[in-house]
Each structure stands twice: as structure tokens, then as C-alpha cells.
Amino acid sequence: MTHALLWVSLLLQTQTAAPAVPAEATSFLQSGMQSENTNDVESAISAYRRAADLAPSSAIVFFRLGAAYVKKADYTDAIPPLKHAAELNPDAPAIQQMLGFALLGAGFASEAIPHFEKVNEAGALGIAQLQAGLPADSVANLRAALARTPSDPDLLFYLSRAAAQLSSQSLDNLLASFPDSPRAHQAKGQTDWQQKMYAEAEKEYQKALALRPDLPGLRLELGQVYEAQSDWPKAENEFRQEAKTQPGSAEAAYRLGDVLLQEGKMKEAAEELQRSNRIGPDMADTLYSLGRATASSDPATAVRAFTRVTELEKQTSLAAQAYLALAGVHRKLGKNEQASRDMQDYRDIRALIAVAP
Amino acid sequence: MLLLSLCTVGALAQGQKGSAPIFHVIPMRGVDFVLRNSLTQKKYLIETMPGGVAMLDYNNDGLMDIFLVNAGHVRDPMSPGMGFDRHEPAYWNRLYRQNKDGSFTDVTEQAGLANAGDTNYGMGVAVGDYDNDGYPDIYVTNYGKNILYHNNGDGTFTDVTAKAGVGAGGWSVSAGFFDYDNDGRLDLFVTRYLDWSVEKSKTCGEKQPTYCPPGDFPPIANILYHNRGDGTFEDVSVSSGIAAKKGHSLGVAFADYDGDGFTDVFVANDVTAQFLFHNNGNGTFSEVGLDSGAALTSNGKMLSGMGVAFQDYDNDGLPDLVVTELPHQPYIAFHNEGQGAFSAEELESGFGALSGKVSGWGVGLEDFDNDGWKDAFIVQGHVFDNISFYDGSLHYLDPPLLAINRKGHFEKGDAGSDVPVAGRGAAFGDLNNDGWIDVVTTSLGEHPRLFQNRGGNQHWLTISLRGKRSNRDGFGARVQVNGQTRFATATGSYLSSNDKRLHFGLGDVDAANIEIHWPSGIRQTIRNVKADQFLVVEESTAP
Numbered sequence: 083m084t085h086a087l088l089w090v091s092l093l094l095q096t097q098t099a100a101p102a103v104p105a106e107a108t109s110f111l112q113s114g115m116q117s118e119n120t121n122d123v124e125s126a127i128s129a130y131r132r133a134a135d136l137a138p139s140s141a142i143v144f145f146r147l148g149a150a151y152v153k154k155a156d157y158t159d160a161i162p163p164l165k166h167a168a169e170l171n172p173d174a175p176a177i178q179q180m181l182g183f184a185l186l187g188a189g190f191a192s193e194a195i196p197h198f199e200k201v202n203e204a205g206a207l208g209i210a211q212l213q214a215g216l217p218a219d220s221v222a223n224l225r226a227a228l229a230r231t232p233s234d235p236d237l238l239f240y241l242s243r244a245a246a247q248l249s250s251q252s253l254d255n256l257l258a259s260f261p262d263s264p265r266a267h268q269a270k271g272q273t274d275w276q277q278k279m280y281a282e283a284e285k286e287y288q289k290a291l292a293l294r295p296d297l298p299g300l301r302l303e304l305g306q307v308y309e310a311q312s313d314w315p316k317a318e319n320e321f322r323q324e325a326k327t328q329p330g331s332a333e334a335a336y337r338l339g340d341v342l343l344q345e346g347k348m349k350e351a352a353e354e355l356q357r358s359n360r361i362g363p364d365m366a367d368t369l370y371s372l373g374r375a376t377a378s379s380d381p382a383t384a385v386r387a388f389t390r391v392t393e394l395e396k397q398t399s400l401a402a403q404a405y406l407a408l409a410g411v412h413r414k415l416g417k418n419e420q421a422s423r424d425m426q427d428y429r430d431i432r433a434l435i436a437v438a439p
Numbered sequence: 440m441l442l443l444s445l446c447t448v449g450a451l452a453q454g455q456k457g458s459a460p461i462f463h464v465i466p467m468r469g470v471d472f473v474l475r476n477s478l479t480q481k482k483y484l485i486e487t488m489p490g491g492v493a494m495l496d497y498n499n500d501g502l503m504d505i506f507l508v509n510a511g512h513v514r515d516p517m518s519p520g521m522g523f524d525r526h527e528p529a530y531w532n533r534l535y536r537q538n539k540d541g542s543f544t545d546v547t548e549q550a551g552l553a554n555a556g557d558t559n560y561g562m563g564v565a566v567g568d569y570d571n572d573g574y575p576d577i578y579v580t581n582y583g584k585n586i587l588y589h590n591n592g593d594g595t596f597t598d599v600t601a602k603a604g605v606g607a608g609g610w611s612v613s614a615g616f617f618d619y620d621n622d623g624r625l626d627l628f629v630t631r632y633l634d635w636s637v638e639k640s641k642t643c644g645e646k647q648p649t650y651c652p653p654g655d656f657p658p659i660a661n662i663l664y665h666n667r668g669d670g671t672f673e674d675v676s677v678s679s680g681i682a683a684k685k686g687h688s689l690g691v692a693f694a695d696y697d698g699d700g701f702t703d704v705f706v707a708n709d710v711t712a713q714f715l716f717h718n719n720g721n722g723t724f725s726e727v728g729l730d731s732g733a734a735l736t737s738n739g740k741m742l743s744g745m746g747v748a749f750q751d752y753d754n755d756g757l758p759d760l761v762v763t764e765l766p767h768q769p770y771i772a773f774h775n776e777g778q779g780a781f782s783a784e785e786l787e788s789g790f791g792a793l794s795g796k797v798s799g800w801g802v803g804l805e806d807f808d809n810d811g812w813k814d815a816f817i818v819q820g821h822v823f824d825n826i827s828f829y830d831g832s833l834h835y836l837d838p839p840l841l842a843i844n845r846k847g848h849f850e851k852g853d854a855g856s857d858v859p860v861a862g863r864g865a866a867f868g869d870l871n872n873d874g875w876i877d878v879v880t881t882s883l884g885e886h887p888r889l890f891q892n893r894g895g896n897q898h899w900l901t902i903s904l905r906g907k908r909s910n911r912d913g914f915g916a917r918v919q920v921n922g923q924t925r926f927a928t929a930t931g932s933y934l935s936s937n938d939k940r941l942h943f944g945l946g947d948v949d950a951a952n953i954e955i956h957w958p959s960g961i962r963q964t965i966r967n968v969k970a971d972q973f974l975v976v977e978e979s980t981a982p
Contacts, residue, residue, distance in 0.1 A: 280832050311832035312767060312795025344769075345792045346848070374737060378787050403739035410732050413780035421780075425730060428739075 107137035114146060123154045134163065141171035149180050157187035168197075175201040186210050204230075209240050217248035264294035268303065275307050283307045298328055305337060309344075317341045325354070332362030340371045351375040352383075366394045373407055381411050392427070402431040460855035461807050461841060462878070462890035469543035472507045472533045474863075476883045478824060479515035482642045482650045484635060485582055485610070486513055487822045491563035491934030492881050494868040495575045497550075498594055502537040503870045503938055505879060506552075507887060508579060509533070511560040517637040522558025522583070531555055532564075532579060541871060551595045552577075552588060559583035563864070563934030567616025569625045569666055571911040580611035580629060580934070589670075605664050605672050610635055615930025617693045617702050618910045619679075619718055621958045624666040625910050628681075628930075630688035630706055631659045649823050653709045658685035661706060661714075663724075680724045686711045690802075690933050692749035694758035694926040695917065697779045700960065702915045705733070707744030707762050707933075717779070733760060733773045737783035742768055746865075746933030750804040751775075751924040752788075752813050753847035758926050761790070763799025763817055763933070766833050770794040770802075770817065772849075789842070789849035797837045798822060801865025801933040805876040809897035809944030811923060812844035814852065816890070818862030818880045818933075836860055839880065839890070855893075860885055868938020874899040874971055876942055881935075898945035898970035900953075907978040908959035912939055915958035920951050945970050 103111060114129030130147035137143050148164030151157070164181040171177060182197035183206065191213035198207035208223035224241040228234065253269050260266050271286030287304040290297065305320030321338035328334050339354035355372040359365070373387035388404040388411070395401035409424035476486045489510040494503050509532050512524035525531065532555050535543035547553050555561060559581035566575050574590035584606040588596035600606050610632045616625040634657040643651040660682040664672035676682035681704075690707035697703070701718035708714060712734040716724040728734030736742050743765040752759045757775035764770060772788035773781040785791050797819045804813040819837035826833045836859035842849035860882035870877040875892035882888065900920060904913025904927055916927040920943040929939040945951060953965040955976060963979045 278830050278832075313832075314792055314795070343786055343791075344795075346786050346789045348787060370738075374786065377737075377782070378784070399739075406735065406739045407737065410737070410780075410782050413732060413778075414776050414782060416778065418778070422730075 103133070103137045103140045103143060107133040107140065107143060110136065111143055111146065114150070118150060118153070123150055126150045127154075139170060141167045141174060141177065144170065145174070145177050145180065148184060152180060152184050152187065155187065157184045160184040161188060161190075179203055179206070182206060182210070186213070205234070205237055208237075208244065212240055212244045212247065215247075217244045217251055220244040221248055262293075264290040264297055264300070267293070268297070268300060271303065271307070275303070275310070278310075280307055280311050296327065298331075299324075301327075302331075302334060302337060305341070309337075309341060312344075314341055314345045318345065330361060332358045332365060332368070335361060336365065336368045336371070339368070339375070343371055343375050348375050348379060352380070364390065364394060366391050366400055369394070370400060370404055370407075373404065373411075377407065377411050377414075381415055384411050397431050397434050399431075399435060402428050402435065405431065460853040460893065462855035462892055464856045464858070465889055465891050467505070467535075467543055467879075467887065467889045468541065469538075469545065470505065470507075470533075470535050470887060471545070472509070472535075473529070473886055474507070474509060474881050474883055475512070475530055476510040477513035477515075478884075479513055480648065481516045481640065482644075482648050483513060483517070483637065483640050484650050484653075484656075485560055486510070487650060487824075487883075488612070488632070489560070489562055489863060489883070489934070490881050491561075491580075491613075491864045491936070492866045492879050492887060493564045493566050493577070493929075493936035494866040494870065494879060494938045495566045495577075495929075495936065497534065497575055497577075497590060498536065499574065501872070502539070503868055503872075504537050505535040505543065505866075505887070506564055506566075506577060506936075507533045507535070507881065508561045508564050508864075508934065509555065510562075511555075513560070517640075519638050521637065523560040525555045525557050525559055525561070528553075530561075532561060537870070546594070549594065551597065554598070555579070556581060556584055556586060559586075562611060563613045564936050565614035565616055565627070566929050566936040566939070567625045567627075567914065568911050569616060569627070570670060571624065571906075573911060575912075575939075578605070578614055578616070578627065580607075580614050582610045582635075584608060585611050585614070585629065599670065602670060603672050604674070605629075607631070607662055609659060611662075612689050613691045613930075613934050615691050615693060615928070615936075616912070616914060617704075617928065617930065618666075618915050618958055619663070619702055619704075619724075620665070620722055621701065621909070621915070621960075622666075622668075623906070623908055623910050623959070624668050625912065625914060626666045627664040627672060628691055628693075628704055629662040629664070630691045631661055632689060632709070633657065633687050634659050644825075644829075647825055647828050649825055649829070653687040656687075658687050658711065660685050661688050661691075665722075675722070679722060680726070681716060684714055684716075684726045686714055688714070689745050690747040690762070690931075692747045692760070692931040693915070693928050694749040695915065696749075696758050696775055696781075698757075700958075702958070705747055705749055705760055707747040709743050709745065710741055712741060713744050713762065715781075727779070731779055731781050732776075732783065733781040735783065736768060736771060737785060740768065742771055744771075745798070746800050746802040746817070746931075748802045748804040748815070748931045749928075750813055750926060750931075752804055752815075752844060754812065754923055756919070756924045758924070759804075761802055761804060761815055763802045765798045765822070766794075766796055766830075768795070770799055788847070793840060793842055793849060793851055796832060797834075797840070799840070800863045801880065801935055803865060803867035803878065803932055803937065805867050805942065806844075806923075806944035807841070807876050807892060808843065809875065809895065809899045809946065811921070811944050811946045812846065813923075814844045815842040815849060816840070816854065816865065816867070816878055817842070818860075818865045818882075820859070820861035820863070820882065824861075834859065837862070839865075839878075855890060856888070860888070863933065864935040865932050866935045866937050867932070868940065869901060869942060870938075872973070874901065874942075898947065898949050900943045900945055900951050900968065900970055901973045902941045902943070902953065903939075903973065903975045904941070904955070905975060905977040906957065906959075907980065908961065909957045909978055913957065913978070914939075917956040919954040919956075921945060921948060940973070 110133035114126040117126035144163040144167035151160030185194035205227035211220035267290035274283035301320040301324040308317035325334040335358035342351035352375040376384040391404035405428035412421035491508040493506040686708040704716040706714040715728040760773035769785040769791040841852035841854035843852035864881035878890040949970040
């Protein structure tokens with residue numbers, strides 16, 4: 083709603099066009115506008131009503147009346163004058179916009195949509211579509227609006243809502259249309275996993291695997307379910323099978339390497355992480371895990387890997403972790419001055435992250 | 440000498456490693472104690488945290504006795520200003536004297552230990568001979584006022600808290616005696632958890648009430664008491680620098696990690712960086728956890744430090760750290776790299792594969808199979824009694840973990856029990872004087888459990904120190920036997936106090952060379968000592 087009011091405010095500020103109005107009605111119109119300027123909306127509405135009685139064919143008068151109602155968040159009362167204004171001047175973008183906002187504010191999202199479409203108002207249209215249960219269209223329009231104003235927090239908020247609704251809707255469609263398909267079980271498994279219902283997630287993934295053992299990514303996800311439970315041997319088994327069937331997957335190699343790392347199998351982990359890095363070079367997570375796997379046995383490789391992470395990540399939490407790890411390796415090598423510099427870099431990044439919005 | 444010693448240790452590693460359980464869990468005859476923590480619907484955080492156990496020989500008869508800290512009655516709900524209730528005997532702390540036949544007799548009342556402080560909620564215990572009279576004294580930590588019981592040497596104790604000035608206050612957790620200034624008198628360190636009271640208590644959980652995390656409560660400073668030598672202590676927390684760091688502190692352990700001759704302090708903190716207080720040798724400490732590499736996990740994460748052991752697990756002569764914590768992070772091994780540096784090696788050490796699903800509390804680094812390498816024993820159990828509701832992969836109750844040390848790498852062993860409990864305290868020592876280390880554990884709502892070592896064929900040596908210029912317990916001494924190193928202390932684990940004797944597994948070697956670096960600076964060497972004996976070593980007078 084805040085967003086809608088912002089749009090209204092903008093609209094009122096830019097409204098300039100006004101049809102011819104009888105003199106007495108013009109006087110009330112001006113009086114109403116002056117009241118609005120002093121935030122006396124009730125007086126403005128009263129004046130606009132008098133003007134409307136005197137000039138029933140003036141679109142600007144009905145627009146002002148409707149807009150004043152919108153200003154006081156009285157959307158229900160705003161709609162009739164705005165509809166009348168739209169009938170009188172169907173081509174006025176401002177009227178279409180305001181009518182759209184009034185309808186949206188009153189909960190008539192579907193009815194608001196054509197008015198926003200007429201004026202190509204992507205942001206408001208996306209919000210209306212979201213509320214009308216059209217998440218796919220909503221996502222498209224909100225993305226278009228964000229392309230113009232990428233840092234608009236309201237648009238980002240509605241986009242996240244629309245994307246979630248689209249995801250949920252797509253899942254519902256999948257489950258309704260193909261309830262026993264491997265993808266349906268995979269999707270249910272993902273949902274269970276997110277809700278930490280690991281036993282249920284595991285069952286769904288197993289069902290999916292029974293139907294389509296070759297489906298890429300299934301074992302990767304099942305492995306992560308085991309990983310979330312710190313069940314490293316089972317996770318290793320799944321990642322190993324995924325890496326075998328998907329030898330070109332850098333993620334499968336990374337996941338396998340990382341779980342081997344958790345199991346303390348440092349040499350195997352290093353080999354797998356090196357392989358992942360060859361398939362998909364310069365993935366920061368892979369390099370970080372590679373550094374951890376080699377920190378004791380091959381400090382030179384560890385230093386290279388951690389240093390590369392700091393180059394790739396700059397001022398992120400992972401970069402801070404890499405500097406901390408570098409300090410550890412350098413301390414181990416007796417390079418205490420370098421370790422102190424690493425620690426200072428670590429502290430600097432942590433401080434930056436701490437104050438970041 | 441060092442090379443020879445290391446070769447000996449290497450030979451020991453080839454020794455037997457049976458797959459049979461190391462322990463059998465047996466009833467402690469005569470011990471009817473139940474750790475009554477009083478679970479409530481209000482989910483008072485304090486009810487999740489007790490209770491400690493000590494292994495000590497209070498009457499110097501050569502048999503290890505047991506002191507158990509009870510918690511207290513918690514009304515549900517508590518009214519503002521209301522204290523906890525220890526009046527009923529079921530909530531008392533208990534001292535059990537060991538008899539010659541291995542059974543125990545409850546001597547709490549005759550020893551004068553029945554009064555636990557009626558409004559206190561009990562937590563932990565520390566043992567040390569603070570007045571060097573040859574009898575171990577007992578310090579009990581509480582939520583409320585801590586109590587120092589002086590051992591009168593005739594089987595009784597006297598509450599000397601007021602005179603000694605060590606009552607503390609707030610929520611004390613673990614404690615330990617050590618001589619930080621090498622003046623020959625034991626000082627006292629007390630960890631405190633957080634700024635909590637019944638009035639400040641909160642209940643968390645969206646779908647089901649549960650305990651709030653420690654981060655919901657302000658951190659609080661730990662306490663260091665300096666022993667003046669006249670039966671009184673001075674609170675030097677501020678002047679020493681200890682109070683400059685506030686944490687959510689639980690476990691504490693001591694060792695001289697950098698070999699400068701002064702005992703340092705490691706404090707396990709819950710969801711805060713761990714503290715390593717470096718002893719500057721002038722009465723002050725500097726907290727160097729982060730810069731030394733002993734504050735965070737290897738991936739830079741905070742850990743929920745609970746219990747801690749501070750001993751040398753890889754026989755390189757330098758004390759390492761093992762810290763237990765909550766699930767989804769492995770138990771941490773901070774390996775001492777020398778020159779004051781540690782590496783977080785939770786994965787390299789093998790603990791990554793052994794933990795992650797469990798919560799660890801009391802921990803000991805002891806050579807349970809006498810092969811010359813210190814193993815780890817950890818009691819486990821989650822904080823929340825309803826954790827499975829929030830995370831289906833976790834359990835409230837868990838059996839203990841025995842981690843066998845294979846040349847510095849830990850692998851799962853058979854602790855002899857799969858019975859899940861809400862484990863908390865653990866004390867380590869040779870309870871039956873057979874040369875094999877036993878464990879006594881505490882569990883919420885349960886009797887204590889004795890993990891009696893089944894023994895074997897390996898040789899061993901147990902050393903009792905008698906300080907002269909140094910404190911009588913010899914705490915702070917660095918003792919090396921055949922390439923192994925132990926730091927003399929009864930402190931470590933969680934809330935608990937261990938057998939102060941120093942135990943060494945010798946494998947198939949039947950003799951030992953001993954080198955002792957006393958806190959006084961005196962270095963003492965004893966060669967070709969016969970294995971399989973309890974040896975008393977009195978501090979020599981000559982440096």
C-alpha cells in the first residue's frame with residue numbers, strides 16, 4: 083500500500099492537463115487543490131464535490147475528487163469518480179493509473195490490471211498481477227520495472243513474493259498433473275528438506291531415483307539431505323555416484339570433495355577438489371575447500387587457493403574466512419608477520435561486513 | 440633424548456588395538472545419587488546445564504572417592520525473587536567414600552557437606568589443595584553463591600567461603616585451581632555463563648516452547664581469585680585482565696601452551712569466540728585466542744564451546760586442545776603448532792567424522808588403552824529436550840563417544856555403552872587403581888555412570904606429584920615420560936575435576952624415563968623407572 087501511495091503522490095505532482103471547466107466549478111477546483119496543498123483532504127473532497135456537481139462532464143474534476151479519496155486511503159469511494167473520469171477521458175494516462183491504484187487498493191486486483199496495462203505501468207501491473215494470482219506475468223513485469231529502477235526495495239519485495247508464488251504454483255501444477263513422476267518426488271523432497279523433514283525428504287528422493295536413476299542432480303540433492311544431517315558416509319556415497327554419472331559436473335566434484343573433507347579424508351578431498359577446479363575454474367567455494375584440504379599437507383597449494391578466494395570474493399564473509407585460513411597457514415610456516423597482515427585483512431573485512439546494511 | 444623418546448612412542452603405536460569395548464558400564468555400589476535438574480514447562484535455561492563430578496582422594500587412603508554436584512528444585516513457574524530449593528536431601532551434593540571392596544559409602548553428612556546453600560542451583564566442582572596441607576579441598580560452583588569447603592584432614596570439611604572471599608555470584612559454571620604466578624599457592628579460576636535470572640528468563644520456540652539461545656542474554660566476565668596464602672583470596676579479575684573479556688563461558692582448562700613457564704588459561708565459550716588467556720608472567724593475562732588461531736573453527740565460525748581438554752594428543756610435547764560443542768559443527772581439535780600458534784584441525788584430527796550430529800559436554804584426553812597415545816572420551820546429549828521436534832536429525836539423548844587416537848588421528852572406538860542419556864559432566868581417573876583410566880559421568884535425571892576400564896596387557900605408570908617449592912599438588916608441572924607429555928592439573932572436561940595423578944600408558948615398554956618441569960623452575964629427571972606402579976615424586980630441592 084505504501085508503494086501505491088508513492089505512485090499517487092508522483093501522479094498528482096505531474097498532473098497538468100485539465101479539460102475546460104465552468105468558472106464557478108473552477109473556483110471550487112482551485113479551492114480543493116489549495117486544501118490539498120495544506121493537507122486538508124476533507125475540505126478538498128468537499129470542494130471537489132461541489133465542483134463535480136457544477137461540472138459533471140469534467141474529467142479533471144472527477145479525477146481530482148477520486149485522487150483525493152485515494153489520498154485518504156478511501157479506495158471504495160475513490161472508484162466511482164475515477165471510473166466516471168475514465169469514461170469522460172479514456173485516453174488520460176493519469177486517470178487510468180489512479181483508477182488502477184484505487185481498484186488495487188480496494189482489493190480488485192484483476193480489475194486494476196487493464197488500467198495499468200493501458201499506461202504500460204510495469205511495476206504497478208506486476209503488483210496487481212501478483213495479487214490477482216498471476217505470478218508468472220507478475221514476475222515478468224516486476225523484472226521489467228526493476229530494470230528501470232533496480233534499487234527499488236518495494237519492487238524487490240514484490241518480486242520475491244511473486245517468484246515464491248510462481249514456484250509454489252508450478253509445484254502444485256506438477257504434483258497435480260504428474261503426481262508420481264520423478265520430478266514430483268524430487269520437488270516434494272526439496273520441500274521436505276527445506277523444512278528439515280529429512281526422513282521424508284530422503285523417501286521422496288529415493289522414490290524419484292527408483293523411477294529415474296539417471297536424472298542429473300537427484301543424487302546431488304539427496305547427498306545434501308544427508309549432509310544437512312552430518313551423515314557424511316551416506317552423503318559421500320550419493321555425491322560419488324553423481325560424480326561418476328556426471329563426470330563433467332564441477333558441482334558434483336566439489337560436493338564430493340567437500341564431504342571427503344568433512345570426513346577427514348584430506349588427500350582424496352584435495353584430488354576431487356582439484357578436479358572440480360579444473361572443470362569449473364575459479365569457483366570460490368571450491369578453492370576455499372581445496373585450501374582447507376591442503377592446509378596441513380601442502381601449504382603452498384593452500385596459500386594459492388586461499389589467496390585466489392580473496393581475489394575473487396573481495397569483501398565477503400568467504401574472503402574473511404580465507405584470510406583467517408591464510409593466517410593459520412602462515413603461522414604454521416613461521417611467517418608471523420604475514421599472518422599478522424592476514425589477520426588485519428580478516429578484521430577489516432569482518433568490520434565492513436558488520437556495518438554493511 | 441627427545442629423538443629417543445619419539446622413537447619409543449612410534450614403537451608403541453604398533454601395539455595392540457583390540458576391537459573389544461574398552462569399558463564396561465557397571466553400577467556404582469552404594470551410590471544412589473540422581474542428578475535432579477528439574478525440567479520445567481517454562482524452559483529455564485539453567486535446568487539444562489548441570490552437573491559436575493569430581494574424582495578425588497579426600498581422606499588420603501589411596502582410594503579415589505567421588506563428589507557429585509546436584510542441581511536443585513525449580514518451581515514451575517518460579518516467582519520473581521524466588522530462589523531455588525536445595526533443602527530436601529534429594530537435592531544435596533554428595534560425597535561418596537570408596538571402600539576397599541570397590542563399593543561406596545555416602546559420607547555427605549558426616550563430612551559436613553550437606554548444606555549446599557538452600558537457594559543455590561548447583562553446577563560444578565573444582566578440587567585442589569589450596570592451603571598445601573596435604574588434603575584436597577572442594578570448591579562448588581552454583582547459580583547463586585559458590586562454596587569453598589576446606590578439608591580438615593579428619594574426614595570433615597568446613598565451609599570457609601566467607602573468610603576466603605570466593606563466593607562469586609551470578610551463574611558460575613566450571614572452575615579450577617592453578618598457580619598462575621608460581622608462588623607455590625593455588626589460585627582459582629571460575630567461568631560464568633551469562634547474565635541470567637528467573638526474572639530475565641525467556642521462552643523461545645514458535646511451534647513448541649523451548650530454551651532460548653545464550654545469545655539472547657548478555658555475556659558476563661569470568662573471575663580469577665589470587666591466593667594470598669592466609670586462607671583468603673583476592674579477586675584480581677580486573678587487574679589481571681581476565682574481566683576485560685566477557686563471554687558465555689562454560690569449560691576451562693589450564694596448560695603452559697607456549698613453554699614460558701607460566702600456566703595459561705583456555706575458556707570454552709558458547710556461541711562466542713573461544714578465549715585463550717596468555718599468562719604474561721607478571722600477574723596479567725592477554726586474551727590471544729583469535730591471533731593464536733584458537734578462537735574459531737577452521738572455517739572461521741564461532742563454535743558453541745562446552746567442555747575442553749588441554750593435553751598433548753600427538754606427542755609433540757605441546758599441549759593441544761579438544762573442545763566439545765553443539766551439533767552441525769564438529770568437535771574442535773586446536774593443534775598446538777609451537778611458537779604460540781594453534782591450528783583448528785577439526786577435520787584433520789578425525790573429529791569431523793565423529794561428531795556433527797551430537798552435542799558434547801565433558802571431555803577427557805586420556806590414554807585409555809595404554810598404548811602411549813591419549814584418546815578422547817566425550818559425554819553427549821543435546822541441550823533441548825525437544826530438539827527432535829525442531830530438527831529430526833538430532834536427538835536429546837546420546838551415548839558417549841570414545842575416540843581412539845591413532846598417531847594423532849582419532850577414530851571411533853567402542854565405549855561399551857549405547858545407552859543414550861543427556862550426558863553432562865565427566866571425571867577421569869584410575870578409580871580402582873588397576874593402572875587403567877576409568878570415567879565417571881553425570882546425566883540429567885539419572886544416576887552417575889561408571890565406565891570401568893576392562894584393562895589389558897599394556898604397561899603403564901602413574902605419578903603423584905608432591906610439590907615443595909611449587910604448590911603441593913604440583914599443578915602446572917610439565918611431566919614427560921617416554922616421549923609423552925602431560926600437564927599436571929585436575930581441571931578440564933565440563934563442570935568436573937579429574938584424578939590429579941598423572942597417568943601414562945607405556946605400551947609394551949616396561950620401564951620409563953621421567954622428566955618433570957616443576958612450576959618453581961626446578962627440573963627433575965628420574966631414569967629407568969619400573970612400569971606398572973604408582974610412583975610418588977617429591978619435588979627436589981636443587982634446580
